Amino acid sequence: MPYNDLAALTALVSEKTCAVMLEPIQGEGGINTPDAEYLAQVRQLCDKYGALLIFDEIQTGIGRTGKMFAYQHSGIKPDIVTLAKGLGGGVPIGAFIASDKVATAFGAGDHGSTFGGNPLACAAANAVLGVIAEENLLDNVTTVGQYLQAELNKLQLKYPQLITEVRGMGLMLGAKLTKPGRDIVNQCMEQGAIINCTAGDVLRFVPPLNITKAHVDEVITILDKVLALA
Numbered sequence: 424m425p426y427n428d429l430a431a432l433t434a435l436v437s438e439k440t441c442a443v444m445l446e447p448i449q450g451e452g453g454i455n456t457p458d459a460e461y462l463a464q465v466r467q468l469c470d471k472y473g474a475l476l477i478f479d480e481i482q483t484g485i486g487r488t489g490k491m492f493a494y495q496h497s498g499i500k501p502d503i504v505t506l507a508k509g510l511g512g513g514v515p516i517g518a519f520i521a522s523d524k525v526a527t528a529f530g531a532g533d534h535g536s537t538f539g540g541n542p543l544a545c546a547a548a549n550a551v552l553g554v555i556a557e558e559n560l561l562d563n564v565t566t567v568g569q570y571l572q573a574e575l576n577k578l579q580l581k582y583p584q585l586i587t588e589v590r591g592m593g594l595m596l597g598a599k600l601t602k603p604g605r606d607i608v609n610q611c612m613e614q615g616a617i618i619n620c621t622a623g624d625v626l627r628f629v630p631p632l633n634i635t636k637a638h639v640d641e642v643i644t645i646l647d648k649v650l651a652l653a
């Protein structure tokens with residue numbers, strides 16, 4: 424179903440709905456950020472029908488948007504949050520967090536898996552959470568994210584025939600192109616900048632949370648050169 428479309432969601436949700444699951448900002452979908460009120464409206468809809476609200480924060484969670492969880496920008500709380508990518512800082516781990524009420528549905532051992540609760544992976548995640556706090560990385564994400572967004576906005580002004588929109592939050596940003604992004608990504612790679620393309624035509628920027636403005640400058644310089652020839 425379409426993202427950020429309350430009418431479309433309302434048409435699907437009823438007393439028979441168990442849960443609504445969505446990303447607070449869509450990653451693979453093309454860095455789609457919902458309207459300010461959308462997540463709160465979805466919460467209301469779920470409450471009306473007794474459905475759980477699950478946020479997939481696998482891309483947005485663990486500081487990516489400048490808060491520990493992206494839902495914290497919205498003023499509402501989901502019942503369940505799923506996490507992975509950033510949680511282990513490169514070490515594979517996935518997790519979900521539930522409200523006290525929902526968590527009572529599980530007892531110890533109900534949801535086992537071979538590597539679930541792996542001590543090494545959990546130690547890595549613990550270290551990640553420690554570093555995020557000790558190094559004030561949430562502040563860094565906000566500051567450097569705003570800087571990156573501003574620099575991308577400048578590129579949009581310079582190349583309006585190529586970039587139609589810059590969107591996202593914190594260090595989860597996208598630049599919507601007027602054509603497929605694959606060649607631009609490949610050419611940036613040849614010059615030493617790893618960026619990515621989602622949804623075919625959205626350049627996606629999800630750098631490490633400890634990136635500096637100097638790193639942003641390097642990427643923007645490379646991207647500028649590549650766009651000039653695109």
Ligand SMILES: Cc1ncc(COP(=O)(O)O)c(C=O)c1O
Binds near residue numbers: 450451479481
């Ligand atoms: C938002 C989101 N949800 C879920 C997944 C799947 O996660 P996993 O590979 O940990 O099952 C991904 C993977 O890219 C993702 O980006």
